[in-house]
Amino acid sequence: MKSKITKDEIIALAKLTKLRLSDDEVEQYTNEISELLTYFEQLDKLDLKDVEPTISVGATHSVTRADEVREQVTTPDELMNLPPKKQDDFVQVERMI
Numbered sequence: 001m002k003s004k005i006t007k008d009e010i011i012a013l014a015k016l017t018k019l020r021l022s023d024d025e026v027e028q029y030t031n032e033i034s035e036l037l038t039y040f041e042q043l044d045k046l047d048l049k050d051v052e053p054t055i056s057v058g059a060t061h062s063v064t065r066a067d068e069v070r071e072q073v074t075t076p077d078e079l080m081n082l083p084p085k086k087q088d089d090f091v092q093v094e095r096m097i
Contacts, residue, residue: 004037
């Protein structure tokens with residue numbers, strides 16, 4: 001099967017996305033993406049003139065509730081009792097960077 005995408009294109013994409021790929025990975029992705037593109041070409045050949053377009057695959061109505069103003073039932077002091085780690089008036093969290 002002739003490749004739909006070249007190794008050079010995979011290498012260029014890897015550089016754009018700042019990925020370091022081994023030669024084996026370049027070969028693997030070249031084959032996998034070529035297979036995907038071949039599949040997309042097959043899908044493109046389907047006769048879909050009588051098929052309604054799909055607008056959404058999820059729910060067709062909003063499942064969110066209306067905003068309601070509610071009285072605050074928790075005081076700031078009660079909220080400060082919830083975190084497992086705190087120091088003075090601050091909540092301690094794990095380092096993220």
